Amino acid sequence: MKAVALTNIKTLEVVEIPEINDPANGEVLIKVKSVGVCGSDMHYYRTGRIGSQVVAYPFVLGHEFAGEIVKAGGGVTNVRPGSRVAVDPAMSCGECDQCRAGREHTCRNLTFLGNPGQADGCMKEYIIMPANTCFELPDNLSFDDGMLCEPFSIGIYAVKSFGNVSRLDIGILGFGPIGMSVLSALKPNKPSSVIVSEKLDYRLRIASGFGADMAVNPLKEDLVAKVNEGYKNQLDVVFECCGQQDAVHQAIEMLKPGGTLMIVGIPEFDVWHLPVDQLRRKEITIKNVRRQNHCMQDAIDMLTEVSSDLKQMITHRVDYTKSQEVYDLVEAYEDNVMKAVVTF
Template sequence: MTTSAPAPLTTALPESMTASVLTEPRRIELRQVPTPTPGPGQVVVKVEAVGVCGSDTHFYETGHIGDLVAEGPVVLGHESAGVIVAVGEGVDPARVGTRVSVEPQTVCRRCEFCKAGDYHLCRNVEFYGAWPCDGSFADYELIDDDFAHAIPDAMTFEQGAMAEPVSVAVHANRKGQVTTASRVLIAGAGPIGVLNAQVARAFGATEVVVSDPVADRRAFALAHGATRVVDPTSHDFAEFDEHFDVFIDASGNGRAILQALPAIRRGGRAVLVGMGVDTLEMPVAMLQQREIALTGTFRYVNTWPTAIALIASGAVSVEPLVTGRYGLADVEEALLKAKTDPTAIKTMVLPGLAATR
């Protein structure tokens, strides 16, 4: 006697949904596409809020980031939160209705990296919004059950979506080994730089200096985490020679990185988060003689519980970063907002929001 596989547990979902689809560089179309169906161990999330990331904008403008190339249509977006509306086989049906922040990656769970807990280094990782894996600029999205992290009832969906960029900062600060009384230098006062400053303070750093050439962003950083800000185009960095325990680059600017390296104390650490340059000539002799540890970061790993707790407790304040909100019909405008408006910090896409025009 044979039995069929159990059907996914689900609420009544439509057969199709609306999605903002990148069809080629600088062209996004609003399309009706099939609503995802959960497989074993998966859940479907009704998307309520999606943060716009600089990588989304770069994909939109060029069709690639480094060796990640959009070889066909793809839904961008990976900073999301929403409500579980369907679960697949093996998932507790009580999860339906749970408010969640989505960790936007799928990994193999079998390789040496996954088994060691470093699943972000999985060679077979599929990251949301990076072709061929569709992202979150849509009515619904599909995710592994354990990567849909429950958020407190008091947390807004926009706050839940911000757990993704906060996770970037948590991972960077962990790599930098930021701890009580650390002195931290951060290059770049965009969303990631500001969040790194707040996380550094939450981890116990007593001095957090943020460097950025834009006055408005310096002022914002000073009000939201930094203990001091400087203009890298005019400040004499000789003042900081061998001063900081940790340098975190959130700019991706080669000049900013090279300017900051002499400011790291002997035995200190440099963490490269920003993506901007593919190659950079480094002062190897100085790095060796001072035994400065230089590392990059690749997204994040095991960060969501910490990110959610930091936001929920108020140790990291994300609400002031949200400076604009758009519906799915206005994703192109949302993607370019940070470039067209110097006061913009973080733009949200709300699938339930009507078009602004």
């Protein structure tokens, strides 16, 4: 069968890989249909690593996907052949202290699709997954929508792990797919206002269209001055969704005393620099968000209810043989790209 493998920095090739066998007990064989191109895939594409995770070539990327169940192994009851499913790319052991505490996303033995040293990704025609990672899609959601459940689950989890956002003034720094998923998850919870900062103007326009109350390009305007002027009490919570050092500094300057910084973005460097004096005097809480936990079904429900709006996240769709082209486009932020989909 065919797979798309990363064979060097910024090089993707269609390769032939062995057919896969029957699924074992508790597993399913899935025909992959739609695969999303994620910012984290871009880190591997551009630099061959994220922190301590280093790619050994060739390597198959991809973790955001939906497909159709072809075969189910013994004991599988939640899905059956023919089921259309969204898939959670995180495979937890179910036995460690984290899993037992309901924190499967920080499982001590976690394997995550398309993560070097853990598991190959889903940029291939067929894949075997544990059945408990599969969530059946309702009829009105397409495979592309199913793929979007993974990025949307991250925004839902980020908002849930903060808590009640009702009547709060909130910042989102970075409006790629994850910033967009955070905004989508905030809106039904009735925040007082949401300020979005983003360096790409076309993404700011999307943010405004999605109901951001203030959309600022920090390359063109003084974000901190503008927010601190418009919001005398400053912000209650800021979601950092771009992995940028300057964004963390801005967040801390815009947060009110007692405010919370939620770090969702993945930086390409190893150490954050933090202004100790402000953090201490304002007693800022910093909380990291690690992917998502138990939010796939919430994402399916959210897409089912408000699908037409959220589907706009997908801006590009290509056949897998054109993966290199679309990765290059995402890498360069060309053609107003938000989320690109590779189909199999």
